[in-house]
Amino acid sequence: MITLALPKGRLLTETVRILEPVGIGFGSEMERSRVLVHESVDRSVRVLLLRARDVSTFVEYGGADAGVVGKDLLMEDAPSVYEPLDLGFGHCRLVVAEPEDSRGELMKKGFVRIATKYPNITERYFSSLGMQVEIIKLYGSIELAPIVDMADGIVDLVSTGNTLRANRLVEVETIAASTARLIFNRSALKTKHEEVSRFICKVRSAVTRKDS
Numbered sequence: 556m557i558t559l560a561l562p563k564g565r566l567l568t569e570t571v572r573i574l575e576p577v578g579i580g581f582g583s584e585m586e587r588s589r590v591l592v593h594e595s596v597d598r599s600v601r602v603l604l605l606r607a608r609d610v611s612t613f614v615e616y617g618g619a620d621a622g623v624v625g626k627d628l629l630m631e632d633a634p635s636v637y638e639p640l641d642l643g644f645g646h647c648r649l650v651v652a653e654p655e656d657s658r659g660e661l662m663k664k665g666f667v668r669i670a671t672k673y674p675n676i677t678e679r680y681f682s683s684l685g686m687q688v689e690i691i692k693l694y695g696s697i698e699l700a701p702i703v704d705m706a707d708g709i710v711d712l713v714s715t716g717n718t719l720r721a722n723r724l725v726e727v728e729t730i731a732a733s734t735a736r737l738i739f740n741r742s743a744l745k746t747k748h749e750e751v752s753r754f755i756c757k758v759r760s761a762v763t764r765k766d767s
């Protein structure tokens with residue numbers, strides 16, 4: 556049996572949707588359940604339901620053999636895991652955004668104060684441009700920071716763009732695109748080689764089926 560760490564929320568729904576047609580189905584109550592461990596109907600996969608931020612930690616330290624996680628978090632946390640597959644869903648972008656009335660001033664400053672959940676990516680990005688950055692680390696509702704004058708701008712994920720618009724922020728730079736990735740614990744590749752290969756094959760066929 557493969558232990559698969561999944562993030563609660565949007566990526567969970569998409570993952571369940573692609574696994575079902577290749578024979579890895581879960582009860583319809585899984586997504587609403589308070590139970591944190593679930594088995595697939597065919598008993599080939601055990602799912603752990605986690606906060607997105609914890610998925611790669613469980614996979615890196617062997618609490619799970621595999622996981623589904625956004626590329627954004629892999630770029631931020633750089634866990635030591637094997638990443639064989641782009642799952643082709645969960646499309647979003649990591650962007651720099653500023654208040655509408657800043658009118659492009661943010662990227663012209665030599666020193667900026669940025670609120671974000673992604674301190675490492677933010678530091679690397681602004682340093683690569685030769686700009687000095689002070690990072691205010693937040694865990695959610697990042698868009699509030701410039702509204703209350705706590706930061707000049709933000710680095711955050713954008714999917715539909717609705718959250719930026721609703722808070723009168725505009726995107727000024729794209730740092731990277733992100734999609735959901737399938738990751739594996741490095742030792743599970745050896746100790747569970749057959750199960751892991753079979754699982755990767757099934758997921759790959761699920762992704763191909765979805766695209767065709």
Ligand code: PRP
Nearest residue numbers: 695696711712713714715716717718719
């Ligand atoms: C993410 C991100 C933005 C929002 C973008 O937040 O941090 O706030 O989604 O999506 P949109 O472009 O479709 O509006 P999430 O929903 O994960 O909540 P959080 O801010 O509590 O992390």
